[in-house]
Amino acid sequence: MTSIGTGYDLSNSVFSPDGRVFQVEYASKAVENGGTSIGIKYKDGVVLAVEKLVTSKLLVKGANKRIQTIDRHVGVAYSGLNPDGRHLVSRGRQEAESWRSNFHNPITLPTLAQRISSYVQAHTLYSSVRPFGVAAIVGGVDENGPHLFMIEPNGTSWGYRGAATGRGRQVAKSELEKLDLDSLDGETAVKEAARIIYLAHEDNKDKDFELELTWASQATNGRHVEVPKQLFDQAVEYALAELDGGDEMEE
Amino acid sequence: MEHHQANWGRPRNDVYGEYDFAIHNAGSHDEPTTRTLQPTVTGSSVIGIKFDKGVILAADTLASYGSLRRFVDEQRLFQVGDQTVVGISGDVSDMQNIQDTLDQLEIEANYDADGYPGPTAPSIHMYLRRLLYYQRSRMDPLWNSILVAGFKNDEPYLAYVDLLGVTYQSGCLATGFGNYLAIPLLRKLVDNDGDEKNVTYEQARKAIEEAMKVLFYRDGRATDTYHVAVITKEAGVQIEKTKCENMSWKFASQIKGFGTQKE
Amino acid sequence: MPIEHSFNPYGDSSGGSTLAIAGKDFAILAGDTRHSTGYSIDSRNESQIHSVGDGLLVSPNGFSADARAFVDDVHNDIIWYHHKHNKKLAISSCARSIMHTLYRRRFFPYYVSPILVGIEPDGTGAVYSFDPVGSYEREASRAAGHASELLVPFLDNQVRKANQVDPETGKPLAQHDLDLETALQLVKDAFAGAAERRIQVGDWLEIAVVTKDGHKVERYPLRRD
Numbered sequence: 001m002t003s004i005g006t007g008y009d010l011s012n013s014v015f016s017p018d019g020r021v022f023q024v025e026y027a028s029k030a031v032e033n034g035g036t037s038i039g040i041k042y043k044d045g046v047v048l049a050v051e052k053l054v055t056s057k058l059l060v061k062g063a064n065k066r067i068q069t070i071d072r073h074v075g076v077a078y079s080g081l082n083p084d085g086r087h088l089v090s091r092g093r094q095e096a097e098s099w100r101s102n103f104h105n106p107i108t109l110p111t112l113a114q115r116i117s118s119y120v121q122a123h124t125l126y127s128s129v130r131p132f133g134v135a136a137i138v139g140g141v142d143e144n145g146p147h148l149f150m151i152e153p154n155g156t157s158w159g160y161r162g163a164a165t166g167r168g169r170q171v172a173k174s175e176l177e178k179l180d181l182d183s184l185d186g187e188t189a190v191k192e193a194a195r196i197i198y199l200a201h202e203d204n205k206d207k208d209f210e211l212e213l214t215w216a217s218q219a220t221n222g223r224h225v226e227v228p229k230q231l232f233d234q235a236v237e238y239a240l241a242e243l244d245g246g247d248e249m250e251e
Numbered sequence: 252m253e254h255h256q257a258n259w260g261r262p263r264n265d266v267y268g269e270y271d272f273a274i275h276n277a278g279s280h281d282e283p284t285t286r287t288l289q290p291t292v293t294g295s296s297v298i299g300i301k302f303d304k305g306v307i308l309a310a311d312t313l314a315s316y317g318s319l320r321r322f323v324d325e326q327r328l329f330q331v332g333d334q335t336v337v338g339i340s341g342d343v344s345d346m347q348n349i350q351d352t353l354d355q356l357e358i359e360a361n362y363d364a365d366g367y368p369g370p371t372a373p374s375i376h377m378y379l380r381r382l383l384y385y386q387r388s389r390m391d392p393l394w395n396s397i398l399v400a401g402f403k404n405d406e407p408y409l410a411y412v413d414l415l416g417v418t419y420q421s422g423c424l425a426t427g428f429g430n431y432l433a434i435p436l437l438r439k440l441v442d443n444d445g446d447e448k449n450v451t452y453e454q455a456r457k458a459i460e461e462a463m464k465v466l467f468y469r470d471g472r473a474t475d476t477y478h479v480a481v482i483t484k485e486a487g488v489q490i491e492k493t494k495c496e497n498m499s500w501k502f503a504s505q506i507k508g509f510g511t512q513k514e
Numbered sequence: 515m516p517i518e519h520s521f522n523p524y525g526d527s528s529g530g531s532t533l534a535i536a537g538k539d540f541a542i543l544a545g546d547t548r549h550s551t552g553y554s555i556d557s558r559n560e561s562q563i564h565s566v567g568d569g570l571l572v573s574p575n576g577f578s579a580d581a582r583a584f585v586d587d588v589h590n591d592i593i594w595y596h597h598k599h600n601k602k603l604a605i606s607s608c609a610r611s612i613m614h615t616l617y618r619r620r621f622f623p624y625y626v627s628p629i630l631v632g633i634e635p636d637g638t639g640a641v642y643s644f645d646p647v648g649s650y651e652r653e654a655s656r657a658a659g660h661a662s663e664l665l666v667p668f669l670d671n672q673v674r675k676a677n678q679v680d681p682e683t684g685k686p687l688a689q690h691d692l693d694l695e696t697a698l699q700l701v702k703d704a705f706a707g708a709a710e711r712r713i714q715v716g717d718w719l720e721i722a723v724v725t726k727d728g729h730k731v732e733r734y735p736l737r738r739d
Contacts, residue, residue, distance in 0.1 A: 069362050093362065097355060104351075214364070226364045288521055384579055387523050388622070411556070416579035417527040419549045421557040430554050444559040 013127040023131055024124050027080075027153035030133035034079035035066070035209065036168035036200040039137040040176065040193055041148040041161045042184035045217020046139035047227075048077040049193035051168065051201050054208040067212045071096035073106050073140045075214050075224035079166030080134035080153075088136055088151075092116050109147035113138050113157045121155025135165040140216045140224055168200025175199060186217050190227050194235035195242045202243070211236065290342035290394040292316050294327045295472040296429030297338035298462055299398045300437045301407040301422050301447035302455035305483035306400040308338045309459050311466070312492070313474035320474070328478045330488045331357055332369040335401035336480040337379075340426040341414065342394035349379070349393060372401025376410045376418070384416025396426035400482055407447060407482075422447050425462075428470040433462035452481070464495045468502075524577050524625050527551040529562040530715035531659030531708055532573040533701060534629045534641040535673060538691040540725045541639030543571045543631040544701045545659075546709070546736055547718040549578065558717040558738070563731065567592045568602045569632055571722055571729060572612075575659040576626030576646070584624045587615050605632040609642040609650055617648035627658035633726050654689070661708035661715050668707070672700055694723065702734060709737040 003009040009022030016022060036051040052066045067077045070092040078085040095115045099107035116138065123129045131153045139148045150156075150163040162176035175196045184192070190213060197211055213232055216224040227235070261270060297310040314322035327346065328338045331353045339346040356378065360369040370378070376399040386393050396413040410420045422441030425433045440458050441447045447455075459479065466473045475495040482488050530546040545562035548555060562573045562581075566589045574581035591611050595603045603611070609630055616624060623646045630642040643656040655673040657665030670676045675687040692700070701721055708715045719734045 063365075065364055067364075069364075072358055072361070093359075097358075100355070101351065380582070384583055387521075387579070390521055390523060392521060392523075415523065415525045415527070415577075416583065417525060417551070417577075418579070418582060419527075419557040419560050421559065424556075434554075442558070 011127040012124055012129065012131065021124060021154075024154045027131040027133050028135075031080040031135045031153060031165060032167060032169075034081070034134070034166045036164065036166035036172055036197060037066075037077040037079045037135075037137050038164040038172050038176065038193060038196055038200075039077065039139045039148045039150070039160070039162065040179070040181070040184070040189045041139070041146050042181065042186060042189040042217075044146060045141060045186055045189075045215055045219065046075075046146045046148050047186070047189045047193045047213065047215045048075050048137060048139050049197045049214075050077045050079075050212045051166070051197045051204075052210045052212055053204075054210055057208075062210070065212060067214045069224050070112065070138070071100070071106060071140075071224075073142060073216060073222050073224060074109065074112060074138065075140060075216060076136050076138045077212075077214075078134040078136040079169075080132075084132045085134040085136065088116065088120070088132060088134060091119050092138075106142060108142045108144065109138065109140050109149065110159070113147075113149035113151060113159075117151045117155050117157030120151055120153065124154055137163045137165065141218070141222050146217065164196075164200075166200075167204060168197075171200045171203070172196050186215060186219055187231060190215060190231055191235045191238045194232075194239040198236075198239040198243055211239075290345075292321055292343040293472070294325065294340045294343055294346065295470055296425055296427040296433065296466055297327065297340045297396070297398045298425040298429045298433045298437065298459065298466075299338065299400050299409050299423065300441055300450075300455050300458060301409055302450040302452050303448050304407075304452065304485070305402075305481065306336075306407045306409050307452075307455050307459050308336050308398060308400045308480040308482070309463055309477050310338045310340065311463065311474045311477040313472065314343045315472045318471065323474060324476075326478055326490075328480045328490055329353065330480070330490065331375055332360070332371070332401075333487055334482060334484075335370070335372040335375055335399065336482055336488055336490070337375065338398040338400070338426075338480070340396050345393040345395050349382075349395065349397075352382070371403065372399055372408045372410070373403045375399055375401075376408075376412060380412045380416060380418050383412055383414060387415050398424055398426060400480070402482070402484065405484065428473070429462070429466060432465050432469055436462045436465065452483075456481075460496070464498060467495050467498075468500075523622075525551065525579070527556065527578045528714070529560060529575055529578060529581070529659065530712065531657060531661040531665060531705070532562050532575045532629055533655075533657040533665050533669070533704060534573070534631050534643075535655045535669070535692065535697045535701065536631075536639040536641040536653070537694060537697055539633075539637055539639060540694055540697075540723055541631045541633065541641055542694075542697055542701060542721060542723055543573055543629065543641075544705065544719060544721040545573050545575070546705060546715050547720060547733075548714065548716045548736075550714050553713070555717075561720055563720055563722050564589075565729065566608075567596075568608070569724060569726075569728060570603070570605060570608055571631045571724060572628060573631075573658070574624075574626045574628045576624070576628075580624040581626050584615065584626050584628065588612060591615065604635055605630065605640050605642070606634065606652075608632070609644075609652070612642075612644060613648040613650050615648075616644060616646065620647050623647050627662075629656055629658060631722075631724055633724060637726060639724065657704075659714075661705075661712040664708050664711060665704050668704055669700075698723075705736060 003022045008016035012023045035053040040047045050066045068089045096107045136151045161181045164172035213227040299308040310327040314325040392414040399410045412418045423437035467475045480490045530548045532545040535542045549557040549560035564585045574584045628644045634640045644650040655669040678687040705719045716737045722731045
């Protein structure tokens with residue numbers, strides 16, 4: 001990086017002469033090395049999926065879930081530094097709880113995403129803090145239907161129809177772009193999400209991973225829940241079959 | 252010009268007397284702390300009975316303001332988690348506060364998909380016991396009597412807790428007037444611990460309906476529409492709204508000393 | 515005149531009565547299972563005997579909200595004693611700890627008359643009784659609750675042998691440790707009598723017998739009206 005040795009990358013509160021805040025850019029580097037996370041918005045819901053890299057065979061299978069729930073109707077998947085992500089989630093939970101307490105209804109997704117991103121952005125302003133080393137994909141359903149947002153270390157919060165972050169984001173994004181998001185139904189979205197995570201993992205094959213899949217839609221009563229075991233298994237089966245098929249065509 | 256509000260534009264001191272500076276100096280900071288010392292809008296009885304496969308809870312839809320029928324369509328039975336219903340009588344604002352607290356409890360139980368099945372009836376009852384006992388110990392009580400119904404280790408569970416933090420369990424329970432009017436009827440079915448094993452859903456449901464009818468007959472703060480919650484292992488929680496049926500008010504003509512009657 | 519309102523944090527919800535007798539190598543803690551408020555029977559099946567760990571039994575008879583909170587405190591204290599010191603809590607130490615638990619709330623007392631029962635390190639059965647603010651002593655027997663005025667003089671006479679004379683010699687009978695069988699019969703008779711005269715006592719009698727090997731609880735029916 002061009003900044004190394006110049007001293008302009010040591011503090012959040014100092015711009016470089018060409019107008020960059022390097023600490024924030026380094027935070028994005030942390031994200032780029034994390035396991036892939038994606039989100040897909042379909043007709044009446046959203047699917048979240050992560051490639052959870054398993055760092056030790058001694059860990060219990062299925063433990064240490066990466067996708068978390070912020071409120072009944074909101075889920076979040078993130079790539080980057082896990083502890084940063086967990087802290088961000090707990091901030092999101094506080095916001096959702098306080099909204100519920102003030103107005104006696106669930107917080108809407110745009111409001112929640114805005115509030116979380118303000119918190120992330122505030123961590124780019126001061127020399128006393130470090131930016132968040134995560135990009136978080138926030139998805140859920142509210143009174144206006146399904147929503148999908150991605151919040152980045154610099155505080156950006158954009159709405160997406162399909163979002164991807166982490167190491168395999170490039171592969172994932174090009175796959176997401178191929179999907180016909182207007183006509184996608186829940187089951188197909190889940191299967192495609194599984195396929196994309198498996199595909200994105202191809203470049204990182206030396207590491208073990210576990211797939212996590214959650215969704216929120218009318219079908220789940222507006223709740224953010226894990227994809228049922230049966231559909232999960234079907235999705236994995238589909239993903240593996242597609243991977244094999246793809247290989248054959250290449251050969 | 253005298254701008255001080257205690258002096259400016261006042262009636263003449265020699266006619267109306269000196270200004271009482273205590274009025275000017277009065278502020279919220281030296282007023283005593285105030286607490287709920289009596290309930291305001293209240294719900295009447297909640298009643299419950301166990302049967303062989305579960306528990307039934309019932310509470311009418313009326314929220315009274317003293318003797319006024321203030322709100323006629325309030326729901327006082329709430330589902331918490333998959334297999335528990337909480338029925339609340341007493342102050343309605345305190346009830347809504349408890350409802351919000353339990354709702355948040357349920358949300359937090361589902362934050363992580365970690366296999367934790369969520370709060371059970373005994374744990375919710377314990378939570379409410381500690382909450383209500385804490386508030387009573389601060390001399391700032393939540394003015395309610397509460398029934399918690401659900402399952403404990405696959406066995407029907409029914410427990411009581413009130414504003415003092417008093418708790419107990421039994422095969423049939425009631426709050427408020429239900430203690431005097433409903434319990435004798437319900438104990439015909441479930442008197443001893445374990446009697447519920449010989450009681451069918453139909454029998455228990457009938458007893459609840461009879462008890463709600465008697466409460467409407469004799470409790471001046473009761474109404475004839477009520478919610479019934481049925482909790483079973485197979486079907487989980489089902490809450491429906493219903494009305495007292497097949498009533499007979501013949502006995503009313505025998506009551507003397509009220510209204511326009513001379514005697 | 516201003517109208518004064520107040521909230522009374524104490525109520526009259528309580529269990530019936532409890533009774534304890536210490537023997538040479540055993541101790542008995544008994545209580546009925548009726549729970550009542552005023553003239554209403556709330557439950558026929560609320561146990562007053564609580565096992566708090568280390569072979570110790572506590573009955574917290576009194577205002578039942580305080581009673582449950584008090585037992586939770588004692589239970590927690592024993593758990594924390596284990597965490598901190600990694601050894602069993604002796605009954606005499608538990609009694610002193612309970613004294614502190616009660617006296618800590620000297621000016622907002624737990625409205626309870628607790629009895630603690632267990633086995634001393636020397637193998638003898640022990641009964642400790644407390645007043646609501648922590649005064650305590652080790653005794654041969656004790657009764658608490660709604661029927662205590664009926665039970666205490668009966669125990670004085672039958673356990674302490676107060677005012678009993680040997681018909682042969684005319685000399686006062688000496689106090690001696692009761693055997694288990696006699697003690698159990700005393701407990702059953704005492705509660706049968708208490709249930710006759712006190713509406714708060716009835717439904718079921720629970721008798722716990724503590725020995726060095728732990729405790730066992732048995733139930734017997736009482737009047738149910």
